[in-house]
Amino acid sequence: MGPLRWGIMAAGKISYDMATASAALSPKEHFIAAIAARSLESAREFADEFKIPKAYGSYEELVQDPEIDVCYIGTLNPFHLELGKLALSHGKHVLCEKPLGMNVRETKELIDYAREKGLFLMEGIWSRFFPTYMRLREEIDKGSIGDVLQVFVSFGVPISEVDRIKKKEFGGGSVLDIGIYCVQLAQYVFGGDNPVKIISGGHLNENLVDESTSTTLLYTNGRTATLVTHTKCQMPNEACIIGTKGTLKLECPFWCPTHLTLADGKTHEFPLPPGKATKFFRSMGLSYEMSEVRRCINAGMLESPTVSHKETLRIAEIMQSIRKAVDVVYPQDII
Known part of the structure; x- marks a missing residue:
């Protein structure tokens, strides 16, 4: 082929x-x-x-x-x-x-x-196609930290003056641009389950798009995810997944990580493919999703099981709920 x-x-x-x-x-x-x-x-x-x-x-x-x-x-x-x-x-x-x-x-x-x-x-x-995420999934599935009960994740970078972030007509706001990474991680850890309750608050800029949000996702069986986004300050940008027997930590930047700390305290490295400098951080990792696209198309699949259509819809539903809570309305929301 x-x-x-x-x-x-x-x-x-x-x-x-x-x-x-x-x-x-x-x-x-x-x-x-x-x-x-x-x-x-x-x-x-x-x-x-x-x-x-x-x-x-x-x-x-x-x-x-x-x-x-x-x-x-x-x-x-x-x-x-x-x-x-x-x-x-x-x-x-x-x-x-x-x-x-x-x-x-x-x-x-x-x-x-x-x-x-x-x-x-x-x-x-x-x-989700980074080797680090795949190892994270393995650790969760084999029970290395017991029953997972809590996710803490933050994504904050000083980008509030970037047009794609600050302007409503460009689809701006922290939730759609960077918050999606926090939401997808919580969903990834908790197996795509629907949250039973979503509690959110945040602050808007002069264009009425969110410059920061704080969200709690409550799931069944005592599980919780705490998500924070910010476009005006630098945050830790790491993720902690906490279970009854220990903690897994995706080192900064959690959305394209090359290091995962396991419950025993040892940090494992998953180097990126070599390549020239990119505009955004660690973008050589985009090659991972390109490989997945080819694999799926060659297999005659219409979606990837790792980012399924059902999962994409669920993430969209959570983000829309967060936006509603902080009063962000785009022209596309008005029909």
């Missing part, structure tokens, strides 16, 4: 990192066939840097290319639904940056459309 032929939609920083990470993978398995951006000049510059054979000045042109198998959507949040449906409508599988949609309605709409078309769709929650 030949390489999976990728088309990248958008030429921004995260797309740059995706292309950079692809260099860690075998060209016999992955090939970036085309890049599209809102301007042909940007697409051509991107293509020149990464030696991509085709550059398009519109997304419509890219999805019409018969030599593309899967589209990676690296645009701002409000465009995920539109571009996801555009790619799927032209027979392309889709890997879409998180969050998959601006709210539950958009998320469900895109998932339903992918199922209708019989095509693979995955939300890019790349954290």
Whole structure:
């Protein structure tokens, strides 16, 4: 079987990192066939840097290319639904940056459309494909810390003046941008169970999007997750998973970790694939999710069991509940 032929939609920083990470993978398995951006000049510059054979000045042109198998959507949040449906409508599988949609309605709409078309769709929650997360799962499943009762996780970085964070029209706010990593971790640890209660509070900026939140997720059997997000200060950015027999700790940054401390106090390292510098921290790890996409598509699967459609919907529901509690309303919420 030949390489999976990728088309990248958008030429921004995260797309740059995706292309950079692809260099860690075998060209016999992955090939970036085309890049599209809102301007042909940007697409051509991107293509020149990464030696991509085709550059398009519109997304419509890219999805019409018969030599593309899967589209990676690296645009701002409000465009995920539109571009996801555009790619799927032209027979392309889709890997879409998180969050998959601006709210539950958009998320469900895109998932339903992918199922209708019989095509693979995955939300890019790349954290779950890190070897560190896989080891974390093994430790939990074998009971090395007993019954897991508590998760503590924080994600805070001083990014409040970044446009994609502070502006409502860009889908800004801490929950959709960084809070999703906290939510997905709690769900990962607790096996995707639905919280029975969600308690949230937070602070909004002048554009009425959340600059910080504090959330407690209550689950059955005495289980709790405590999640904190902030866009105006640096936080520990680590995660502690606490059970009746000990603690597991994902070292900072917990969303792309290379170190896991086990219950015996020993820290294990899981090095990233080598590669050149990326725009965001540890983005060479994006290669892990690219490998998962290829595995699933080659197996004829329409979703990844690690980031299933059910799980993506549940995460969207939790984030929407948090936003509702702190009074963040996007135009997409008003129909």
